[in-house]
Amino acid sequence: MKLPAFLAGDAMSNRVVPATGFTAALTVISAAAMAFLAVFTIALAQASSALAARWEAELAGTATVRITAPEEAVEAQTQAVLVALSQTPGIGSARRLDTDEQTRLLAPWFGSDLPLETLRLPVLIEVSEAGEGPDINGLKQRLAAEAPGAVYDTHGRWRAPLIEAASRLRQLGILSLVLIASVTGAIIALAASAALAANAQIVDVLRLVGARDGWITRAFVRRFTLRAFFGALAGTVVAMVFVALIPGGVEAGVLSGLGFRGAEWLWPLVVPVAAGIIAWGATYLAAIRRLRQSA
Amino acid sequence: MIELDKVAMGYGDRGLFSDLSLSLPAGSFHFLTGPSGAGKTTLLRLCSMELAPSGGRITLLGDDVSRLSRDQVALMRQRIGVVHQDCRFIDHLSLAENVLLPVTVSGPLDPEDHKQRDQLLSWVGLADRAENRPPELSGGERQRAALARAIILSPDVILADEPTGNVDWDMSLRLLDLLIELNKQGKTVLCATHDLNLIRQAKSRVTARVLRLRNGTIDQAGAEL
Ligand SMILES: Nc1ncnc2c1ncn2[C@@H]1O[C@H](COP(=O)(O)OP(=O)(O)OP(=O)(O)O)[C@@H](O)[C@H]1O
Numbered sequence: 001m002k003l004p005a006f007l008a009g010d011a012m013s014n015r016v017v018p019a020t021g022f023t024a025a026l027t028v029i030s031a032a033a034m035a036f037l038a039v040f041t042i043a044l045a046q047a048s049s050a051l052a053a054r055w056e057a058e059l060a061g062t063a064t065v066r067i068t069a070p071e072e073a074v075e076a077q078t079q080a081v082l083v084a085l086s087q088t089p090g091i092g093s094a095r096r097l098d099t100d101e102q103t104r105l106l107a108p109w110f111g112s113d114l115p116l117e118t119l120r121l122p123v124l125i126e127v128s129e130a131g132e133g134p135d136i137n138g139l140k141q142r143l144a145a146e147a148p149g150a151v152y153d154t155h156g157r158w159r160a161p162l163i164e165a166a167s168r169l170r171q172l173g174i175l176s177l178v179l180i181a182s183v184t185g186a187i188i189a190l191a192a193s194a195a196l197a198a199n200a201q202i203v204d205v206l207r208l209v210g211a212r213d214g215w216i217t218r219a220f221v222r223r224f225t226l227r228a229f230f231g232a233l234a235g236t237v238v239a240m241v242f243v244a245l246i247p248g249g250v251e252a253g254v255l256s257g258l259g260f261r262g263a264e265w266l267w268p269l270v271v272p273v274a275a276g277i278i279a280w281g282a283t284y285l286a287a288i289r290r291l292r293q294s295a
Numbered sequence: 296m297i298e299l300d301k302v303a304m305g306y307g308d309r310g311l312f313s314d315l316s317l318s319l320p321a322g323s324f325h326f327l328t329g330p331s332g333a334g335k336t337t338l339l340r341l342c343s344m345e346l347a348p349s350g351g352r353i354t355l356l357g358d359d360v361s362r363l364s365r366d367q368v369a370l371m372r373q374r375i376g377v378v379h380q381d382c383r384f385i386d387h388l389s390l391a392e393n394v395l396l397p398v399t400v401s402g403p404l405d406p407e408d409h410k411q412r413d414q415l416l417s418w419v420g421l422a423d424r425a426e427n428r429p430p431e432l433s434g435g436e437r438q439r440a441a442l443a444r445a446i447i448l449s450p451d452v453i454l455a456d457e458p459t460g461n462v463d464w465d466m467s468l469r470l471l472d473l474l475i476e477l478n479k480q481g482k483t484v485l486c487a488t489h490d491l492n493l494i495r496q497a498k499s500r501v502t503a504r505v506l507r508l509r510n511g512t513i514d515q516a517g518a519e520l
């Protein structure tokens with residue numbers, strides 16, 4: 001049977017199965033609630049992917065060289081590092097941060113009126129890598145020889161756990177979606193079984209007058225599929241409104257990522273369709289099981 | 296047409312019959328009689344595949360019913376019209392919808408089907424009750440509607456369980472006329488009844504045989520009635 005015909009149904013098969021009952025409410029409400037949860041989970045997974053991508057993009061391709069050396073050696077080592085960097089393939093540019101920039105970097109921790117002159121700060125060189133990036137080990141060996149006070153830092157040490165955390169978060173999101181889908185399927189299967197049991201006499205009469213299992217199954221499956229779809233649609237729309245209302249802003253960090261941008265708003269719309277498909281399968285299996293008990 | 300070969304049947308450990316053989320040729324008319332509890336309804340339900348025998352073989356329209364798939368059973372039932380003793384309607388549908396049910400479940404409806412339904416309903420005297428729901432009807436009205444439903448698909452076989460159990464004599468004769476008319480069209484009829492007057496009435500108009508079910512056996516009781 002074609003999908004449009006299935007969804008339209010025919011007047012009689014709609015009339016045969018009585019519409020009322022707690023199973024209808026159970027299906028609609030649980031589909032709505034589960035869709036609500038699913039949309040938030042998708043938003044969370046989306047946010048963690050976006051965050052991981054942003055950290056990856058911001059931090060990949062940059063490195064810092066930090067030079068701590070006795071006062072009289074600092075200048076020489078800095079020059080040696082700059083020369084070494086300029087001669088290394090895979091280094092795009094290298095730039096020494098001036099005092100102002102260092103002050104700005106430290107301001108969040110020590111305040112902006114820090115008398116920097118009285119402190120001995122390490123020299124920082126901001127490196128941007130080009131193409132595949134440099135041969136890090138070779139570079140480190142050369143720096144160790146020519147500027148023993150220099151440390152080449154790819155940020156990998158603190159980038160890795162952040163990206164790891166973001167991808168864990170995403171895996172958790174996917175696992176949650178699978179759980180939500182399974183629970184939805186189980187609830188709808190239970191509701192469908194209850195509806196079939198409550199209508200056992202009707203099912204028996206239908207069999208007696210020569211209805212095939214497929215005809216009876218369709219009458220129930222169609223009902224539950226549409227209920228789950230519209231319930232989930234309602235839950236999805238409400239959840240999308242809530243997500244849209246989450247205050248954003250750059251400073252909010254992880255939270256600012258919780259939301260959808262542009263075409264991402266299409267993602268939640270998958271939820272009602274998935275709910276319909278899950279309801280279809282769950283009701284179908286429940287109906288087949290029940291029908292095996294009738295003559 | 297309908298053949299029972301050494302059929303055994305019982306409920307729980309209470310056997311009803313252990314070795315029942317019977318052959319109803321196509322186009323024949325049979326009454327099934329016997330004391331209450333002898334197993335008339337059980338025998339008819341075996342023939343409509345609602346019950347499966349615990350032994351022996353039942354052949355309907357040439358097919359061994361134990362070999363039919365569920366879909367084949369459904370198709371077979373579209374060729375067998377059954378009037379149940381307790382009628383078996385869908386109570387929230389109107390009488391008209393109930394009568395049309397076998398057509399509804401067997402394929403797309405066409406306008407001819409509605410005409411056919413209306414004709415049948417007036418034949419059994421229920422034209423003005425078509426929009427009522429089954430619980431709103433009397434026992435006799437329900438039985439007449441059940442007969443209309445049983446024959447709407449123009450089945451090859453009609454199994455009727457006490458179709459005149461709750462109706463007055465005039466209506467009994469009308470229903471009998473309907474069964475005789477269907478039999479003349481070549482349909483095989485098996486009708487369980489207690490009503491010996493009805494059987495006598497029929498015998499003058501159609502070659503009907505009488506099967507008496509008693510103590511788990513069937514004897515042809517045609518002659519003495
Ligand atoms: N579902 C069932 N479970 C257990 N016993 C049953 C069942 N159906 C019928 N019986 C028993 O089997 C016997 C035969 O029943 P059946 O209904 O076939 O009799 P019948 O000849 O149609 O009687 P009646 O003339 O009163 O309609 C009865 O003793 C009845 O109690």
Ligand SMILES: [Mg+2]
Pocket residue numbers: 335336337380456
């Ligand atoms: Mg009976």
